[in-house]
Amino acid sequence: MTWSEMQPLLEQACWDTLYMVGWSALIAVVGGLPLGVLLVLTDRGGVLQNVVVNKVVGQIVNIGRSMPFIILMVALISFTRWIVGTSIGPEAAIVPLAIGAIPFFARLVETSVREVDGGLVEAVQSMGGSTWTVVRKVLLPEALPSLISSATTTIVALIGYSAMAGTVGAGGLGDLAIRYGYQRFETELMWITVAILAVVISIIQFAGDFAARALSHRGRSSATSRLRPVRGTKRAEEPGPVAKVAEASEAP
Template sequence: MSQRLIELLLEALGETLAMVGLSAGLAVLLGLPLGVLLLVTRPGHILAAPVFNRVAGLLVNAARSTPFIILMVAIIPLTRAIAGSSIGTAAATVPLTLAAIPFMARLVEASLREVDAGLIETAQAMGATPWQIVAKVLIPEALPGIAAGLTITVVSLIGYSAMAGAVGGGGLGDLGIRYGYQRFQGEVMAAVVGVLILLVQLVQSAGDFTARRLDRRQSPGRDGK
């Protein structure tokens, strides 16, 4: 492998990590609260708000059913307003984040829903406020599932980020398309695919490990008894 190829790969990897890292971070920051709201505002739940729940649900579904490549192009005005430009790594982060938030939110909602309703009732019987129930019962108990959801989100983001080349976002996908496909440099394509496989593998293993560490439901626990 030539020195030049390694440099190109490292640069592209850096761009991919920046895009994925930033959008995943924002997805947690905004998707987690949205996921919580999607659950607790359901009719009959601790902060029931059926109208809000319905509207939020529809928006989330709309965002999730738009193919990423279309979403990316469709929101170019918004991207320009936020990132100052519609081209580049920073610009690519906007659609990535926007796609990741509802994705993450649904996964968070699903994990929270798995928490035994008896635990919510128990906290209510103790006199917990709805937000105390969220912070002290729902999220901690769903944390292994949320960690697994974040892993899926990050892996999906790595895939989406390959399309960021369309807005000049750079990254591994862009490198593969430009050198591997358009210039017929097969070894660049192979290298890009190899790095992507390694990256996803790494993210998945780290995610699984974290989820396992967080899960106290069956594990023998830290003292290993």
């Protein structure tokens, strides 16, 4: 197979993969973020301590994480057909990809949010801050670098899932590698597909790590500037999370 024959196949496969991963990652973040925060809030000693809700939600998340993706795809064929009208193609693959990624991302969010200093939460509560204020002003901003890393890990995992989805007609780079590289013995095309996947994953991982480090460094710099201003200068202290909450509560 010549390059002129490979090029349109590779372009379509790349688009299908980005389409599947992009939409499923967005749905996973929208669904997994509140689930992960809820697991922290309802845990023992949490702001909304509720052991029953925590156990039920935690068990649902555990079941979703424990199911192999290829089995999940087969189990959701009827549901996928009901949602999008078909069980094959990139649109159909988004359904199981998103459902499989939501519990995965939720656990990562839970781990990230648990790392936030509990003293900040207590300080906000002592000033009369609501649960929504705690989440919006403290938990999410303080955990943001870790949340970025969690989202990066989820996207990388989704790329691997999308390659598996290609085995059941979802399209994308995985489907291209199976149909042409394996079934038609186009070894060169298969290795090009593998190389593209490796490059895409490397770019996403680098971008995610860079964003997480930048946000983390900015947070440390802000804290340092508040604690140890440069001698001989008059630098206005940047308010921390608790001060920002106090200002917000005093604002009309």
